[in-house]
Amino acid sequence: MEADTMNVVAPIEIAQPREAPRSASDLEIVFETRGLTVSYGKAPAVSDVDLSIYRNLVTAIIGPSGCGKSTFLRSLNRMNDLVPSAKVEGEVLYHGQNIYGDGVDPVEVRRRIGMVFQKPNPFPKSIYDNVAWGLRVLGMKDDLDSRVERALTQAALWDEVKDRLKKSAFGLSGGQQQRLCIARAIAVEPDVVLLDEPASALDPIATSKIEDLMHELKNEYTLVIVTHNMQQAARVADMTAFFSISRGEEGERWGELIEYDETEKIFTTPSANPTEDYVTGRFG
Amino acid sequence: MAVDAGRYSLTLSRRTRRRKGVNVLMQALATLAALAAVAVLALVIISVARRGASALSWDFFTKNAATFGQSGGGVANALVGSLVIVGLATAMAVPVGILIALYVSEFAPPRVGDLVRLVLDVLNGLPSIIIGIFVYGLLVIGSGQAAWKGSFALAIIMLPLVARATQEVLALVPSTLREGALALGASRWRTVLGVVLPTSFGGIITGTVLAVARAAGETAPLLFTTSIAANAVTWDPRQPVLSIPYDIFVLSESPDPADHARAWALGFVLICFVLVTSLSARLLLVRYRKRLEG
Numbered sequence: 001m002e003a004d005t006m007n008v009v010a011p012i013e014i015a016q017p018r019e020a021p022r023s024a025s026d027l028e029i030v031f032e033t034r035g036l037t038v039s040y041g042k043a044p045a046v047s048d049v050d051l052s053i054y055r056n057l058v059t060a061i062i063g064p065s066g067c068g069k070s071t072f073l074r075s076l077n078r079m080n081d082l083v084p085s086a087k088v089e090g091e092v093l094y095h096g097q098n099i100y101g102d103g104v105d106p107v108e109v110r111r112r113i114g115m116v117f118q119k120p121n122p123f124p125k126s127i128y129d130n131v132a133w134g135l136r137v138l139g140m141k142d143d144l145d146s147r148v149e150r151a152l153t154q155a156a157l158w159d160e161v162k163d164r165l166k167k168s169a170f171g172l173s174g175g176q177q178q179r180l181c182i183a184r185a186i187a188v189e190p191d192v193v194l195l196d197e198p199a200s201a202l203d204p205i206a207t208s209k210i211e212d213l214m215h216e217l218k219n220e221y222t223l224v225i226v227t228h229n230m231q232q233a234a235r236v237a238d239m240t241a242f243f244s245i246s247r248g249e250e251g252e253r254w255g256e257l258i259e260y261d262e263t264e265k266i267f268t269t270p271s272a273n274p275t276e277d278y279v280t281g282r283f284g
Numbered sequence: 285m286a287v288d289a290g291r292y293s294l295t296l297s298r299r300t301r302r303r304k305g306v307n308v309l310m311q312a313l314a315t316l317a318a319l320a321a322v323a324v325l326a327l328v329i330i331s332v333a334r335r336g337a338s339a340l341s342w343d344f345f346t347k348n349a350a351t352f353g354q355s356g357g358g359v360a361n362a363l364v365g366s367l368v369i370v371g372l373a374t375a376m377a378v379p380v381g382i383l384i385a386l387y388v389s390e391f392a393p394p395r396v397g398d399l400v401r402l403v404l405d406v407l408n409g410l411p412s413i414i415i416g417i418f419v420y421g422l423l424v425i426g427s428g429q430a431a432w433k434g435s436f437a438l439a440i441i442m443l444p445l446v447a448r449a450t451q452e453v454l455a456l457v458p459s460t461l462r463e464g465a466l467a468l469g470a471s472r473w474r475t476v477l478g479v480v481l482p483t484s485f486g487g488i489i490t491g492t493v494l495a496v497a498r499a500a501g502e503t504a505p506l507l508f509t510t511s512i513a514a515n516a517v518t519w520d521p522r523q524p525v526l527s528i529p530y531d532i533f534v535l536s537e538s539p540d541p542a543d544h545a546r547a548w549a550l551g552f553v554l555i556c557f558v559l560v561t562s563l564s565a566r567l568l569l570v571r572y573r574k575r576l577e578g
Contacts, residue, residue: 079463084394111469121460124483133478134468181464188468
């Protein structure tokens, strides 16, 4: 029996023990997108996405390059606003209110929905000030020291940096810098943390530290992670959304949500063919 | 068929020899032209230093010009005057220049930003005498000369230099840093103040120092705005004051050969100031770039 499976595509290991999947109806919905389309100029990067993201779960977004997964993620905290040509249609409901609605302040959106980026981007400041800056800006100045310590501890970085808090953050390794960026993001106590391929620039050891961290953090936060690494999605995510590229008659391409389900289901018994092709490594 | 011996020959034929000759000639001409630039700078500095050296003394720096008919005296009032004019001009140009740069790189729509950049380049190319006349017509006619009016004219010259230099370093600040700050829920302005500006501080200093060096040597904008000055040290910007470049002109027009030497000496002082400030600015920029990229 074992020999048989060895010859077929090796099954993707879903290693981390998780609590039994709760049924979706028990879970509180944090995000609900309705017909979300994001275009750069005239070309849609991702089209007509309906997706619900649940509280205190890790939701992974996987798919081939160019399927719009990063664009989708960045539309959840209005980071696309920074791209002048970006246009958003449809709705992104955050606890029921459309974050693109009238009177919604993008700054307030981002304060509740933090983000960690592909490449570690610490500020050119000391390790301490990297974490403290956001707190100061948002007026969370009471007990600054203990807030900084708590964030660094939560990001599993405190022990490594506690003796050099005043040193430049640029002196840290790539993995440490990325955990510092996570500490910086969670220090301001957001509700959701979006992670855009947070480990793609890191070595395997640093990557596994970030993954361990995500298991810890989901108790307090809702996490959404974009990754091009399927094993990573399988290891960390409770729910997985698979995006793919669709092609029109005139050669135009756009990203689409193909399938969204519990991670285990996506990786073992996906209901759509493209998903199966992708997770078994036949394309992408 | 016999092997064609010439086909794989590695020695030079007549034609290739000529090509090689042209190559050597052009390379030599280009090298000479580059050397000429260095030589001109060296000659200027050496000749100015040699002719001015005899006039350099303690009195030269501490005394005012001698009254008419007497010998001796120095250029103290011109030195203080330049300090006042350029200092005030810097205080006017730097904040506005930085704000313009911030507008262009952080806030303006791309097209408007390009337009402002073009306007700054045109302003930078404006002859300084035109700026002098403009300020004369705007501020001097009817109310007379004053040091601050000269500063205003110099500030117009410094403005595009500061703004362009700052804008160029702002463009070097990685956009991921801005995103990192904005993703924390910081406003655009807080992001600029807390992350973008501190990151580009070294470059802004460099731009400012280069603009100061340029302004310190400008004569034309001061002709109409602050040239008829009393022969006394004044720190009051409401009075017209003498300046280094204008004093060089006045001294060189004097019939007294000792004044000519003083003009050379003052020229030497100005050159030294400009050289030291420009070189230290470049050094600073190199160190800062390394820090930002490393």
